[in-house]
Amino acid sequence: MSFLQKLFNKGTTPMTSSKVNVAIIYYSSNGTNYQLAQWAAEGGRQAGADVRIVKVPETAPQSVIDTNPAWKSHLEATKDVPTVSLDDVEWADVIIFSMPTRFGNLPAQMKQFLDTTGGLWFHGKTVNKVVSAMTSAQNPHGGQEQTILQLYTSMYHWGAIVVAPGFTDPSVYVAGGNPYGTSVTVDQDGAMKEDVRAAAEHQVKRNVAVARALKSGFAAQ
Numbered sequence: 077m078s079f080l081q082k083l084f085n086k087g088t089t090p091m092t093s094s095k096v097n098v099a100i101i102y103y104s105s106n107g108t109n110y111q112l113a114q115w116a117a118e119g120g121r122q123a124g125a126d127v128r129i130v131k132v133p134e135t136a137p138q139s140v141i142d143t144n145p146a147w148k149s150h151l152e153a154t155k156d157v158p159t160v161s162l163d164d165v166e167w168a169d170v171i172i173f174s175m176p177t178r179f180g181n182l183p184a185q186m187k188q189f190l191d192t193t194g195g196l197w198f199h200g201k202t203v204n205k206v207v208s209a210m211t212s213a214q215n216p217h218g219g220q221e222q223t224i225l226q227l228y229t230s231m232y233h234w235g236a237i238v239v240a241p242g243f244t245d246p247s248v249y250v251a252g253g254n255p256y257g258t259s260v261t262v263d264q265d266g267a268m269k270e271d272v273r274a275a276a277e278h279q280v281k282r283n284v285a286v287a288r289a290l291k292s293g294f295a296a297q
Contacts, residue, residue: 094295096125096287098280099168101160102175103132103185107150108212108262109174110157112276116172116210119277123284125170130160132189146266165193166201169287171236172280173227174210180219181226190230202234206287208241208279210258212268220259228256239286241279251275 098120102113113129120127134141134151141147165171175186182190196202209227213220228238241248242255251258251272258276261269 094288094291096123096169096284096291097167098125098127098170098172098284099160099164100127100129100172100174100280101132101164101189102129102173103183104150104154104174105136105144105176105183106146106262106266107153108260108266108268109176109210110150110154111268112174112210112212112258112260112272113172115273115276116174116280119280120170120172120284122277123281125280125284128164128168129157130164131157132160132185135185135188160189162193162196165196165205168205169291170206170208170280170283172208172210172283175223175227177211177213177219177223180222182223186227193234197234200235202236204290205231205234205236206239206283206290207231207234207236208239208257208283210276210279212260212262214262214264216252216261218261220261221254221256224254224257224259237286237290239283241275241282244282245275245278247274247278 100113100116102109104110117127117129131154141151175183193202209224211220211223231238240256252270258272258279260272263269
């Protein structure tokens with residue numbers, strides 16, 4: 077049996093449990109994506125899933141953080157939020173990522189975490205995870221769509237199943253109409269310009285529904 081066959085077989089082992097586990101993995105410097113994560117978690121709980129909210133480690137130098145009062149304050153306010161581990165990835169059936177855009181790309185903090193998942197990938201532990209992403213930026217054309225798509229590129233390498241919201245609910249239009257994932261514009265004072273709570277909740281509910289159907293389908297094989 078080839079390496080790829082072994083990898084595929086490990087990743088597609090049928091699971092008999094109908095319970096869906098959701099990990100909300102976020103990075104936030106000023107609190108926007110922490111709020112998105114909380115709304116996403118609420119959507120997961122409404123869908124009957126077990127939910128964990130976990131943050132990726134902060135890697136920016138303290139000297140830089142200290143120059144931004146909002147950044148420093150948010151880190152202190154969320155110091156008790158659990159830090160993500162590889163066990164969270166393995167546990168989850170659904171993974172929702174939330175992070176701000178950085179020059180149209182992922183924040184270094186999120187990318188560094190993804191770079192630690194090679195061992196899980198090698199052993200087929202990321203295959204068939206149902207995944208989706210959310211983001212924020214200071215203007216609608218500040219890289220919101222591109223950041224989500226960059227995250228999805230890594231997910232294709234994982235062998236994960238990307239479940240974007242598309243235009244499957246009116247809340248997507250209210251939130252600004254991003255079919256790739258919920259995204260929000262944040263002004264200079266940190267206030268969200270669009271009403272995205274319902275869209276974030278819907279996005280997770282859609283992912284839970286797909287994951288539940290997949291688990292049932294694998295169990296019936």
